[in-house]
Amino acid sequence: xxxxxxxxxxxxxxxxxxxxxxxxxxxxxxxxxxxxxxxxxxxxxxxxxxxxxxxxxxxxxxxxxxxxxxxxxxxxxxxxxxxxxxxxxxxxxxxxxxxxxxxxxxxxxxxxxxxxxxxxxxxxxxxxxxxxxxxxxxxxxxxxxxxxxxxxxxxxxxxxxxxxxxxxxxxxxxxxxxxxxxxxxxxxxxxxxxxxxxxxxxxxxxxxx
Amino acid sequence: xxxxxxxxxxxxxxxxxxxxxxxxxxxxxxxxxxxxxxxxxxxxxxxxxxxxxxxxxxxxxxxxxxxxxxxxxxxxxxxxxxxxxxxxxxxxxxxxxxxxxxxxxxxxxxxxxxxxxxxxxxxxxxxxxxxxxxxxxxxxxxxxxxxxxxxxxxxxxxxxxxxxxxxxxxxxxxxxxxxxxxxxxxxxxxxxxxxxx
Numbered sequence: 001x002x003x004x005x006x007x008x009x010x011x012x013x014x015x016x017x018x019x020x021x022x023x024x025x026x027x028x029x030x031x032x033x034x035x036x037x038x039x040x041x042x043x044x045x046x047x048x049x050x051x052x053x054x055x056x057x058x059x060x061x062x063x064x065x066x067x068x069x070x071x072x073x074x075x076x077x078x079x080x081x082x083x084x085x086x087x088x089x090x091x092x093x094x095x096x097x098x099x100x101x102x103x104x105x106x107x108x109x110x111x112x113x114x115x116x117x118x119x120x121x122x123x124x125x126x127x128x129x130x131x132x133x134x135x136x137x138x139x140x141x142x143x144x145x146x147x148x149x150x151x152x153x154x155x156x157x158x159x160x161x162x163x164x165x166x167x168x169x170x171x172x173x174x175x176x177x178x179x180x181x182x183x184x185x186x187x188x189x190x191x192x193x194x195x196x197x198x199x200x201x202x203x204x205x206x207x208x209x
Numbered sequence: 210x211x212x213x214x215x216x217x218x219x220x221x222x223x224x225x226x227x228x229x230x231x232x233x234x235x236x237x238x239x240x241x242x243x244x245x246x247x248x249x250x251x252x253x254x255x256x257x258x259x260x261x262x263x264x265x266x267x268x269x270x271x272x273x274x275x276x277x278x279x280x281x282x283x284x285x286x287x288x289x290x291x292x293x294x295x296x297x298x299x300x301x302x303x304x305x306x307x308x309x310x311x312x313x314x315x316x317x318x319x320x321x322x323x324x325x326x327x328x329x330x331x332x333x334x335x336x337x338x339x340x341x342x343x344x345x346x347x348x349x350x351x352x353x354x355x356x357x358x359x360x361x362x363x364x365x366x367x368x369x370x371x372x373x374x375x376x377x378x379x380x381x382x383x384x385x386x387x388x389x390x391x392x393x394x395x396x397x398x399x400x401x402x403x404x405x406x
Binding site for chain 2 (some may be wrong): 001002004005006007008009010011012013014015016017018019020023026047048095096097101102105107108109111112122124125126127128129131152160163164165166167168170171181182183185188189191192193195
């Protein structure tokens with residue numbers, strides 16, 4: 001009885017330690033920039049409405065990546081900065097289970113594009129590790145996506161909760177739009193019945209020097 | 210001739226009807242209208258001005274009522290989404306309610322197995338546009354209850370699936386914790402009994 005007790009205790013401890021470590025490791029995909037917001041995101045506190053851009057970076061259109069970029073799932077494609085919650089994320093290609101363990105994933109599908117195209121960019125992240133604070137974002141806040149030599153500045157227009165099965169979120173858009181998705185409720189343990197959606201429109205593009 | 214034809218058609222219709230009822234002999238079809246009415250009564254409770262629900266004294270009491278007509282995960286979902294308890298009172302969270310079945314309009318009721326039926330109804334709603342309502346009925350503990358309810362708003366173009374952004378790690382941690390607790394309990398109870406000896 002004593003031996004079994006010890007065995008249970010040890011096994012339990014190992015499971016807790018292993019999953020705790022994995023969870024901690026996954027949260028490392030987030031860099032906290034609370035102390036100092038990088039210079040290029042200087043306008044992050046301006047939450048008044050800005051006009052949406054119709055196309056991302058006109059000059060750059062000729063040099064842009066093809067409609068279906070040649071990435072392999074899990075490749076690092078850029079970064080996402082959200083100064084409002086003081087975080088920076090590495091963004092990887094694809095939104096499968098393995099990619100989302102690495103950090104934030106960029107959705108690859110017929111409905112979505114990379115930020116250099118006038119269309120719908122979708123980024124997804126785990127609720128527990130990377131996108132745990134999405135709920136504190138407000139309309140008007142800025143999201144900055146660095147991709148292929150440019151910084152794309154998006155302004156949040158809307159946030160809502162929807163069913164996990166909703167197929168009306170990841171759809172074609174003809175204007176540059178950025179959508180973040182994560183699971184909801186935020187403090188719910190286990191597979192979640194809902195999704196939290198943050199949708200933003202492109203308001204400016206700057207070239208990284 | 211016409212009379213004979215009518216009789217023949219009626220005979221065929223009865224026969225098909227009988228066949229269907231033979232297939233579903235175990236529990237019959239779920240009482241769609243009756244369950245819908247009960248669901249409606251529980252979701253659209255008449256609240257006081259400050260959204261207090263007077264008919265139920267606690268969320269536990271309301272939960273019991275919900276669980277009498279649906280499986281528990283679904284009951285939890287509705288309670289979490291539409292109700293809250295504050296200072297011992299139950300309040301309705303002011304929000305748009307779920308889409309209800311319109312029993313007088315067309316719907317299809319498909320038998321999945323003896324204890325599972327699926328109902329589908331297409332409809333249009335001024336707030337949400339065109340939608341498809343899917344209700345699954347399960348036969349549990351001797352009666353028909355709701356197994357699942359989904360209302361999906363359709364768009365001209367169906368988009369991509371939303372990624373699964375919940376990690377299983379917190380579950381694994383909780384499981385590990387439970388195993389540790391069992392282990393500790395075993396050791397503790399052993400020590401306790403050895404003391405009494």
